[in-house]
Every structure is written in C-alpha cells, then in structure tokens.
Amino acid sequence: MTSIILIEDDDALRKQLCFTLENDYKIFEASNSPDAIEMLKESDPDIAILDLGLPPNENTPDEGLFVMNHILANYTCKIIVLTGQNTKEAAVKSLEGGCFDYLEKPVNINQLLFSIERAKLFLETEQELKSRGVEKIELQVQIGKGLQEVRESAEKNLIIKILNETGFNVYKSAKMLGVKRESLYYFIKKFNLVRDKDD
Amino acid sequence: MIDVLYQTLILSGLIIFAVLFYLKRMASNYLRVLTEIIKTNELNEYDPVKFLENLPPFMKKLGIKKYSYFVFFLDTEYTKTENHSKNSIKKFVWAQDFTVYVEISTGELRWERSYMGTLLVETIFLLLKIDVNLHLKSATKALSEFNKINTFLSHDIKNLAQFINIMEHNLSKTVTDEKKDKLFEYLRSTAPSLKLRADRVLYSLAESAKEYLPQKDSVDPYEIALDIADILNVEIQHPDEPMQICIERKGLIIIFENIIKNFYDKSITEKGILMKMSAVKDDSKVTIRMSDTGSAIPNPEKIFEPFYSEKKGGLGIGLYHCRNIANNMQGKLWAENTPEGPVFILQIKLS
Structure with missing residues (x-):
C-alpha cells in the first residue's frame, strides 16, 4: 500500500485529509518540522503532502522549505506542496528544489487526489524502470532547443552520474557504460567534466 | 559748521531709523506670514497636498506673484509651473522615493527681498520635505x-x-x-x-478587546489552560488543587492561548523545555504565573508593543491584544525574566 505522510499544522484540516485518504493509503501525520523529520525516519513514505507554513513561523515558508530540503536530501518520496503561502518566491523555491507538485490552498480535493495519483504513477514507473536497471536521468533542456541538445544533456547527465558513482574512475565508468575508455575521455573533454574538489 | 554737522547727523539718524523701521516692519511681516504658513501646515495635519492648496493667500500677502513647485511621492505628483525670471530662488531634493522642488520669483531682487525670498523658499521647502517624508513613512508602515x-x-x-x-x-x-x-x-x-x-x-x-469580554463567569484557570495545552499537544505542570475564580472566560482563553502557543512555538526549537503554571488567589486579586524553562525573552516589555514580533513573519498583535484584554479585565499582564526562565504574570482584580 502506498504510504503518505501529511505534514500539516492545522489539526482539523489534517484529520479531514486523513479521512479522505486513509482507505486507500497508509497515512502518517506530523504537525511541525521536528515531528515530521522523526516521522519520516520511522515511516519512509512514498508521498509527502507538505504545508510550507509550519510553526513556529506559520507566516513564512521557511520551515516547510527546510522540511522539503530534508526530504529531498534523504528520501525518494514525491513531495506535493499544499500551502496557504501565496508568495511567488515560495512557489519558485519549491519547484526549483524539486517538489513534485505545488498546490495553493484552498485547492479542490479532486485536484489533490489527482496529484497523488500522478505521484503514485511516477513512483511505480520509476520503480519498474529501476528494477530493469534503468536509473532516472534528469533532463534540463527545453524541448524547443531541439533533440540534439536533449540527447547531449541525457548523455552528459548519465556520464556525470556514473563518474560520481565510481569516484571518477574512468576504467570502471567505461565498463559500466559499455564504451571504450578513449570514448569516455572524449566525452569528458567534450562536456568539460572535472572531478569535484573534495574528491 | 557744527550746525551742518548736527543737521547731517540728525538726517543720517532719521535715514537709519527709517531704514531700520522699514526692515523691522518687513521682517515682522515676513515672520508673521512664515509663522502662519507653519501653523497652516500643522492644522492640515502635515499633509503636503493640503499645504500646497493653502499656500496661495500667503504668497499673495508676501507679494510673491510667481512661484512653482513639483512634489512627487507614493507614485503621485503635484505640479505648479511658471515662467520664472533668471534670478529666481529655487531649491530641490531628489531621492529614490520622493522629489521636492520649490521655485520663487521675488521680482526686484533688492538684497533684503532676496534674503527674505531665500528664507521663504527654505521654509516652504523644509515643510514640504518633512511632510512628504512623514507621509512616506506612515504609508510604508x-x-x-x-x-x-x-x-x-x-x-x-x-x-x-x-x-x-x-x-x-x-x-x-x-x-x-x-x-x-x-x-x-x-x-x-x-x-x-x-x-x-x-x-x-x-x-x-477586533478593534477593541472589549468585544471579547461579554460577562464574568466562574472558571477554573487550570482547566482552561489544560484544555488549550491539550489542543496544542503540550504539557503544563500545575498544582493539583482546583481553583474557582469569577472572571471573563473568553478573555482568559485568549490570553492563555497566546502564552501557550508561544511556548509551543518555542518548544519546537528549544527541545525539552517545560511549562509551569500557578495561580494564587486572595480577597482582592488572583495572580496567575505561566513560566517556562526556555531561553529568556530579549525585551520583556517590547513584546507587548503592537506589530512587534520576535518570530519571523509574526504579526506581533497577539500579546498586544492580551495586554488590552487584561487591562479591560481590571488587571495587568507583564513578562519577566527570572533565573529559572521567563514568566508571564497575569494579575486580575476580583470583585
């Protein structure tokens, strides 16, 4: 069963959300950031529904963004931000940070349910791809720029990922990628890849 | 010879007297009008626009026919233009969020008129600059x-x-x-x-705390505090014995809710802190102390100032309201830092 953590400081709202979701999902609850961090450790959920305005600073997105960054750094769950913060800055920071969806309160419940379904579908697809040995590759190229750039970005991301995993070991990386070492050197030069300073 | 000298001296004295008399009259006339201008500004509650609207009669009194101004603040601008002579007197300031420009033509620029003209420009300019800045600050606030x-x-x-x-x-x-x-x-x-x-x-x-004090009721302050603590999921240590006091229940709920919510917020960042509550009643008053073992309050009096908050994004109205409510309940609410930690003290007269 897909598990969801509800991080929301409003008890009444959180309980209503619980009631809506508890039949189809396993629900965990937290009302502030320390509780959320603790509960995440215990539950390792698939999806997090996160309010950005959490105590002690309910009127700023700081606490919520802190929890979001914690989730992104430590968990693979999909984050759906459900917030009353109407600042553009909060939305930009959330989306830049990598939240799955950003919904502003009051949202139609069907929209939230649809977002949860989408997150679930993404998770399932990712897990299926993972089981087939395909790792997620981030593409950060606008489609309008053409397929050449998309292909190059995918190549670059894949090579960076493998090089990082092998600690910049070209021999191991070439083996994992199924290419010759010379070809890998060519790509390293082409994409101007350098080992991180702390490596 | 002496006669001529006397005559010259008398004539010179008369001339000096006449000049002094003229200057005194002119200066006192100017001073009177300048004082009236300053008073008008005060009567118009330091509103630069109203001040400018009321300026023409004073300029007429001073014999100034040509004057112009340009005032810009809060995305609004007020202008009066004139074709000035070359030797007009002007002053202006241009800042990021406001501009004030004043120019006056005094006609024949005899030295005393030029001096008075400069004084007039300086006065009007200064008044406008102060008014605009006051408006900007109050609007921004x-x-x-x-x-x-x-x-x-x-x-x-x-x-x-x-x-x-x-x-x-x-x-x-x-x-x-x-x-x-x-x-x-x-x-x-x-x-x-x-x-x-x-x-x-x-x-x-609410504009007034009185709206929340409908009538007195017999209540147990511990029970009220514990109910709120239960909602916020915090613990409060308190004496076991119950207490009944006749007090405005709603007012007490609002005050307790604010203090306990502040404690709850503090407990998120200061793990493990405890809250204690005690109430002491005598014939005339009840004193309720709500203390915690957390960090001291940096300024225990400033926290009651409206729109002041130590929390990021805090409205700063909660404790201000609480003090209003306490005052309306014939009581006092204040905070103190003690060696054991900060404490909120609510003292209410019992009738």
Whole structure:
C-alpha cells in the first residue's frame, strides 16, 4: 500500500485529509518540522503532502522549505506542496528544489487526489524502470532547443552520474557504460567534466 | 559748521531709523506670514497636498506673484509651473522615493527681498520635505502592517476554506455507519482547535478587546489552560488543587492561548523545555504565573508593543491584544525574566 505522510499544522484540516485518504493509503501525520523529520525516519513514505507554513513561523515558508530540503536530501518520496503561502518566491523555491507538485490552498480535493495519483504513477514507473536497471536521468533542456541538445544533456547527465558513482574512475565508468575508455575521455573533454574538489 | 554737522547727523539718524523701521516692519511681516504658513501646515495635519492648496493667500500677502513647485511621492505628483525670471530662488531634493522642488520669483531682487525670498523658499521647502517624508513613512508602515495582517489572516482563512472543502467532500462520500462514526470522531476531536483558530482570526480583526469580554463567569484557570495545552499537544505542570475564580472566560482563553502557543512555538526549537503554571488567589486579586524553562525573552516589555514580533513573519498583535484584554479585565499582564526562565504574570482584580 502506498504510504503518505501529511505534514500539516492545522489539526482539523489534517484529520479531514486523513479521512479522505486513509482507505486507500497508509497515512502518517506530523504537525511541525521536528515531528515530521522523526516521522519520516520511522515511516519512509512514498508521498509527502507538505504545508510550507509550519510553526513556529506559520507566516513564512521557511520551515516547510527546510522540511522539503530534508526530504529531498534523504528520501525518494514525491513531495506535493499544499500551502496557504501565496508568495511567488515560495512557489519558485519549491519547484526549483524539486517538489513534485505545488498546490495553493484552498485547492479542490479532486485536484489533490489527482496529484497523488500522478505521484503514485511516477513512483511505480520509476520503480519498474529501476528494477530493469534503468536509473532516472534528469533532463534540463527545453524541448524547443531541439533533440540534439536533449540527447547531449541525457548523455552528459548519465556520464556525470556514473563518474560520481565510481569516484571518477574512468576504467570502471567505461565498463559500466559499455564504451571504450578513449570514448569516455572524449566525452569528458567534450562536456568539460572535472572531478569535484573534495574528491 | 557744527550746525551742518548736527543737521547731517540728525538726517543720517532719521535715514537709519527709517531704514531700520522699514526692515523691522518687513521682517515682522515676513515672520508673521512664515509663522502662519507653519501653523497652516500643522492644522492640515502635515499633509503636503493640503499645504500646497493653502499656500496661495500667503504668497499673495508676501507679494510673491510667481512661484512653482513639483512634489512627487507614493507614485503621485503635484505640479505648479511658471515662467520664472533668471534670478529666481529655487531649491530641490531628489531621492529614490520622493522629489521636492520649490521655485520663487521675488521680482526686484533688492538684497533684503532676496534674503527674505531665500528664507521663504527654505521654509516652504523644509515643510514640504518633512511632510512628504512623514507621509512616506506612515504609508510604508501602514502597508507593511496591512501586508502582515493579510498574510496572517490568509494563512488561517485559507486553512479554514480548505478544511470546509475537504469536509464537504468527505460528507458526500460517507455512506457506512462506521465511516460516519469515524468522521464524527475526527470532527469532535478537532473542533476545539478549529474554534481556537477561528477565534484567533476574529480577535485579530477586533478593534477593541472589549468585544471579547461579554460577562464574568466562574472558571477554573487550570482547566482552561489544560484544555488549550491539550489542543496544542503540550504539557503544563500545575498544582493539583482546583481553583474557582469569577472572571471573563473568553478573555482568559485568549490570553492563555497566546502564552501557550508561544511556548509551543518555542518548544519546537528549544527541545525539552517545560511549562509551569500557578495561580494564587486572595480577597482582592488572583495572580496567575505561566513560566517556562526556555531561553529568556530579549525585551520583556517590547513584546507587548503592537506589530512587534520576535518570530519571523509574526504579526506581533497577539500579546498586544492580551495586554488590552487584561487591562479591560481590571488587571495587568507583564513578562519577566527570572533565573529559572521567563514568566508571564497575569494579575486580575476580583470583585
């Protein structure tokens, strides 16, 4: 069963959300950031529904963004931000940070349910791809720029990922990628890849 | 020879007297008008626009036929233009958010007229500059407070709207008795927190604390505090014996809610801190102390100032309201730092 953590400081709202979701999902609850961090450790959920305005600073997105960054750094769950913060800055920071969806309160419940379904579908697809040995590759190229750039970005991301995993070991990386070492050197030069300073 | 000298001296004396008399009259006339201008500005509550509207009669009194100005602040501008002579007197300041420009033609620029003209320009310019800055500051402060209230209220109101939206969905989907019981249980258990939130919205909008003090009631302060602590999921250490006092229940709830919520917020960042409560009653008053073992309050008096908050994004109106409520309950509310930690003390006269 897909598990969801509800991080929301409003008890009444959180309980209503619980009631809506508890039949189809396993629900965990937290009302502030320390509780959320603790509960995440215990539950390792698939999806997090996160309010950005959490105590002690309910009127700023700081606490919520802190929890979001914690989730992104430590968990693979999909984050759906459900917030009353109407600042553009909060939305930009959330989306830049990598939240799955950003919904502003009051949202139609069907929209939230649809977002949860989408997150679930993404998770399932990712897990299926993972089981087939395909790792997620981030593409950060606008489609309008053409397929050449998309292909190059995918190549670059894949090579960076493998090089990082092998600690910049070209021999191991070439083996994992199924290419010759010379070809890998060519790509390293082409994409101007350098080992991180702390490596 | 001596006669001529006397005559010359007398004539010179008369001339000096006449000049002095003229200068004194002119100076006192100018001074009177300048004082009237300053008073007019005060009567118009330092409004630069009203001040400019009331300026023409004074300029007429001083014999100034040509004067112009340009004032810009808060995205509004006020202009009066004239074709000035070359030797007009002008002064201006241009800043990021305001501009003040004043120019006066005094006609024949005899030295004394030029001097008085400069004095007039300086006075009008200074008054306008002060008025514009006062307006800018008060408008900026008002806008910032409005934004704070807006943000504060929108957080709670959006949550209430979201709650209603989801509850409507849940009610429409609930068919079995078991589900109905569960929904009822959720509503029952969260109704106090919902009421607390709704009350917070209402008292944030209230102009006067008196609206929240309908009548006195016999209450147990420990019971009220523990109910709020239960909603906020915090613990309060308190003496075992119950206490009954005749007091405005709603006022006490609002004060306790603020103090306990502040403690709750503090406990998130200062793990493991404890809250203690005690109430002592004598014939004339009740003294309620709510202390915690956390960090000291940097300025125990400033926290009661309206729109001052030590929390990021805080509205700064909660404790200000609480003190108002305490005052209206014939009491006092203040904070102190003690070696054991900060304490809020509420002292209410008992009738």
